[in-house]
Amino acid sequence: MEGMRGLPAGLLFCICALAQTRVWIDADTANEIDDLYAITRLLAAPELEIAALSSAHWSRSPAAEGNTVEASQRLNEALLGLAGRPSIPHPRGSAVGVYWWGADRAAYSAAAYHLIRAAQQMPEGQKLTVIALGALTNVASALMIEPSIAPKIRLYWLGAFIDTEKGVWDKSEFNCLNDIPALNEVLNRKDLELRVMPASVARALTFDYAETAERLARHGRLGEFLLARWKQHAPGASTWIMWDLAAAEWLLRPELVRWKKLRTPPENTPREVEAAVSIDAAAMRADFWRALGRLTGGARDGSGMRGAPRGPRSEAQADESLRVENVFRADAGAAEADALGLEAQPLLEGGFAAQADDAARAQNAVPGEPFAVPAQELHDQPVVQRVAGGGGHRRVGSHAAARDAADDFHDGLAARRILAPHRAAQGAFEAGIAALHTPQQ
Secondary structure (H helix, E strand, O other): OHOOOOOOOOHHHHHHHHEEEEEEEEEOOOOOOOOHHHHHHOOOOEEEEEEHHHOOOOOOOOOOOOOHHHHHHHHHHHHHHOOOOOOOOOOOOOOOOOOOOOOOOOOOOOHHHHHHHHHHHHOOOEEEEEEEOOOOHHHHHHHHOOOOOOOOHEEEEOOOEEEEOEEEEEOOOOHHHHHHHHHHHHOOOOOOOOEEEOOHHHHHOOOHHHHHHHOOOOOOOHHHHHHHHHHHHOOOOOOEEOOOHHHHHHHOOOOHEEEEEEEHHHHOOEEEEEEEEEEOOOHHHHHHHHHHHHHHHOOOOOOOOOOOOOOOOOHHHHHHHHHHHHHHHHHHHHHHHHHOOOOEEEHHHHHHOOOOOOOOEEEEOOOOOOOOOOOOHHHHHOOOOOOOOOOOOEOOOOOOOEEEOOHHHHHHOHHHHHHHHHHHHHHHHHHHHHHHHHOOO
């Protein structure tokens, strides 16, 4: 950095922009606590250009209930709103793992298709960095659908127990077990660059609850949201292993990780991958707190987000945001009682509704990208254009719609199963969704 002193601010900004690494995040966010912390750390990195934040399932967990990818999706949306990054694409992944047999085993989803496109758009000689924090379903499906993207991806993955001294892999780990065939698909791709943060190494990175609560109190609504997730998922836990954060720190601060090349397991295609051997957990913890301060600006304005809308807002905008939040408050009882809840949804460019909709058999309509996906099950149905006020929706302001009918897409219990995990974080969750739906100034 010594040689950059005295450079004009604009030129320095251009140099940093040119140096940005394009990163795709794929996370099973609702599975436990650490995903949100890892994603927050990545969002706080100015050296990264976040291509997308996609949701991953954890459907084979003994604790799974309902549609796990949808629960992850809602947390992703709330976090993007609270972090002031609503423009980052957030496509849904598959609700189930890849198929175990057949000529076409891919689990089709918006995430898989957009990942393919993002990799294909990388300039010659450059790779898209993908960090997968859960099951490898979405990544493996993209590789199955379009094998030519493998050389254009650099994949970081948190998973597996590995004896790095003996080179012995144990696939009885959570992220492995949620989609073993997808993991094998990734390991078998000789032309895919793979860096594995074993769970057996990541477990050294722990956070203390008391210290975490004290520090997060300085970071406004985002801090409240992160702490509420801990309270809701593991009430009374005095410490927690931040598994996924270790993988994120490896991507951002490679000097904090010691790694070596290892052979793939004997049942997989023989090749070498990079695997972490040890981490500097103390330095990773310190780096997270510094980065959070950069993201929130110390939450000096109390909002908990540096990139949030600034300046005075018109009465109409304030009223619209309030109405979006009131949808959640007014409907909380109904959602618990009969799952006929109003669930606020962002209306994206061109009138696309971003939420799954049973009446339209639609999922994750991303602006300008109406992919026609081969139908297998409801979660694989093609995305379609939706307009507020259409079947199953009613308008809530000009930037959000609400579903006001039972949604058989999630077996009739969607509102209860999706909203219930966030009750403890209701205030922060509402603020995140409201920010996601409110135009920036």
